[in-house]
Amino acid sequence: MDLIKKYVKKRKGQYFVSVTLAIFSVIANLFSYIYLAKIIVALIEEIKDISFYFDCCMIILCMYVLKEITAGISTSISHTATFNSLGEIRNDISKKLFKMPLGDVLSRSSGELKNIIVEQVDSMETSLAHIVPEFTANLVGPVLLFIYMFTLDWRLALLSLIPFAVGMAIMMSVMNAHYKEMFRKSVAIGQHMNNSIVEYINGIEVIKTFNQSELSYKKYADAVYDNASFYYNWMDGSMNKVAIGRLLSPMGIITIIPFGILFYIRGSIDLGNLITLIVLSFATVSSILKIMNYMDDMSRISTITSEIEKILDSRELENIGKGESLESYNIKLQDVDFSYDGEKKVIDNLSMEIKESSISALVGPSGSGKSTIAKLIAGFWNAGSGSIKIGNVETKDLSLEKISSLISFVSQDNFLFDMTIKENIRLGNKEATDEEIIEVCKKSACHDFIMNLSNGYDTRVGEGGGHLSGGERQRISIARAMLKNAPIVILDEATSYIDPENEALIQNALANLVKGKTLIIIAHRLKTVVDADRIFVIKDGKLNSYGNHEELLKSSELYKEMYVANLRGDENA
Structure with a gap:
């Protein structure tokens, strides 16, 4: 990830604005839930002041509009910064290839280099453009929400974290060293498939000339099948735990409701705060789910950057440019x-x-x-x-x-x-x-x-x-x-x-x-x-x-x- 930090730092001003706007978007969304809770509590308490409901609805509408506008601008800025960063990465790779010994460049297949420079760098765009602003904002949002819930009732606030902790523990059992190793293998097998495709296309004239279509196509088809089979087996062995973790993590409501009812019956919490806590627990769902989505993206970026760094860290020709003036061309x-x-x-x-x-x-x-x-x-x-x-x-x-x-x-x-x-x-x-x-x-x-x-x-x-x-x-x-x-x-x-x-x-x-x-x-x-x-x-x-x-x-x-x-x-x- 040091490689990403290097390029992100060059555009830290753009990313800072993007992150700030993303945080505003998340906060605006949280206020929508807070005022929705106020409306529900007012209805239960049979408040009949129309102006109160109207004001709450207008605030929710304004918060929703503000959320969409700030999120849109944030995403636009982060995408622009990311496109420029990825363009610079590709440019640096091209410059590096120019500086490397020709033999080192030719030792890599064209399919492998094409896969790294085009597909792998391109695959980072969506993840990187969203991770920097949205991961930060969606991490800040639940923290602010938890602080607010803690002021309402610290017991229920802590209890709401139990499903999250259990769900994350289940998912982290998958997101381990084995997962990183499997992702590394997925990149390698993907490169092999790319190489086979490039070889098949480049060699089509020889294939036709010597009537080797069956053998050559089998090699190409086997590479595609191996790629698909690898992903199927990998996902089959890990998706159950991931699904359970994703289902359980945002379900703070399953601990808030039973304990909240118990506390209400005993008179240690009023109905208004209980309803507010129940409504606010739903607000964590979308934010936490987005954070979990980025965990996979971060593993992907980590693997891709390691492939890019292998090229950028390769040995260079020993040309130091200290003798540019020539007396002759002998x-x-x-x-x-x-x-x-x-x-x-x-x-x-x-x-x-x-x-x-x-x-x-x-x-x-x-x-x-x-x-x-x-x-x-x-x-x-x-x-x-x-x-x-x-x-x-x-x-x-x-x-x-x-x-x-x-x-x-x-x-x-x-x-x-x-x-x-x-x-x-x-x-x-x-x-x-x-x-x-x-x-x-x-x-x-x-x-x-x-x-x-x-x-x-x-x-x-x-x-x-x-x-x-x-x-x-x-x-x-x-x-x-x-x-x-x-x-x-x-x-x-x-x-x-x-x-x-x-x-x-x-x-x-x-x-x-x-x-x-x-x-x-x-x-x-x-x-x-x-x-x-x-x-x-x-x-x-x-x-x-x-x-x-x-x-x-x-x-x-x-x-x-x-x-x-x-x-x-x-x-x-």
């Missing part, structure tokens, strides 16, 4: 080690230097560590040991925002948002004009196919760019990276899905677009990098050899084998 890796799991080295004692304004290529067998090197340079991870420098400044001494502004990264897995083509490309530079976007698309060989789409640049690309082909997505991603105009450009298999005809166009476009920039290309097809200024051959996370194409053909047996194999593959294609 990139130097010195004795770099890196491991994803802390055990097996993916990069092993790697040292290499990439000159500013040069074209460099990273080549090597699959799994040799090429993409990992590129992502270490881009700041997606921190090196386990050794140093990575840009312009003689350690990358970990640069802020993540600075690194992001320095590097345009286009990977083989190109992700587009479900927006228009124009909006996706403008992510590279939010200040870019339509004319600048069109110009960079022409240079990236994607203007023609865009104009052939139904709405041209205003065509929505679908989730993940699903309405476009792989090659079209890549070309748009390249255009986006070029529009960013960063001094360092990394192309990680960026032309892998592009057909030979368009590949030639893009290679020519890239040659113009990266003039004066530091370009790093990762490619399996070596013919695409034969003109690079320097080619680094990577094997098993180590630098095997480096030089230009002609030098490597003479000095590197591995490069020569790869190049020959590539030529044979192209001939057989």
Whole structure:
């Protein structure tokens, strides 16, 4: 709950006003019961003053109107404050994900993250918006009512608490550590169901292709059934006690009436006070029931905040932002080690230097560590040991925002948002004009196919760019990276899905677009990098050899084998 307190404190003024108005609402409601008791006592005592009854009815009406108005304003203020708080929580989670190592983010399933950021945070809204003002107000209300009842007859006031104490004891036997554990399991099983749904939807093409609908649907259906079965069994084992407790807690009348009659017969309480106490005992019902409803909400929020805190407390990239001024865009890796799991080295004692304004290529067998090197340079991870420098400044001494502004990264897995083509490309530079976007698309060989789409640049690309082909997505991603105009450009298999005809166009476009920039290309097809200024051959996370194409053909047996194999593959294609 410390997380909630942190965000509530930021808007304590709004919540204070909300709580104050909620208390006024509860007090107004209590006055309605007090004057209702006066009317009943007056009727029993056969008072026939019409003006007395009229005044009491008007006061009850005014109290009811005041209760509704103050409650409405209180709820409106608390909901506004809560929406802002939850928006800030989501924003902080997004910022945290940006600061976390890429591997830590990818280790969580998209279904789990979506469940936490969307469903779980959203589920706190109703509870939080009502708990802060209404829990406080409905706690204050019964206390004030009990004090008033205590002044009328302290014996009956204390006796009225017996059903409440017994009922709460029964319910608290359920609201224990086991309940919190079950709620934690409910969150986990809910995330599993979300993961299964996301996996089923994302894999629908593979499912159809290999006729695995029965098996895949069974996995999805089992997850849904397990979720429903868990809740059924959980509720079946706890609802009886909860129902008894909820029924008994507000029933102060079952002790007030028999003892009140006894006291009245013995002459130790007058009829007016007895009737008033009986009527007022009903006033506790709604308030206490609301308080009990919030007990479950508080357990839910406690579990959800623990999931959110796991993300917010996760380790961050070690970028402290103390060296923002760069002398050049030379990139130097010195004795770099890196491991994803802390055990097996993916990069092993790697040292290499990439000159500013040069074209460099990273080549090597699959799994040799090429993409990992590129992502270490881009700041997606921190090196386990050794140093990575840009312009003689350690990358970990640069802020993540600075690194992001320095590097345009286009990977083989190109992700587009479900927006228009124009909006996706403008992510590279939010200040870019339509004319600048069109110009960079022409240079990236994607203007023609865009104009052939139904709405041209205003065509929505679908989730993940699903309405476009792989090659079209890549070309748009390249255009986006070029529009960013960063001094360092990394192309990680960026032309892998592009057909030979368009590949030639893009290679020519890239040659113009990266003039004066530091370009790093990762490619399996070596013919695409034969003109690079320097080619680094990577094997098993180590630098095997480096030089230009002609030098490597003479000095590197591995490069020569790869190049020959590539030529044979192209001939057989």
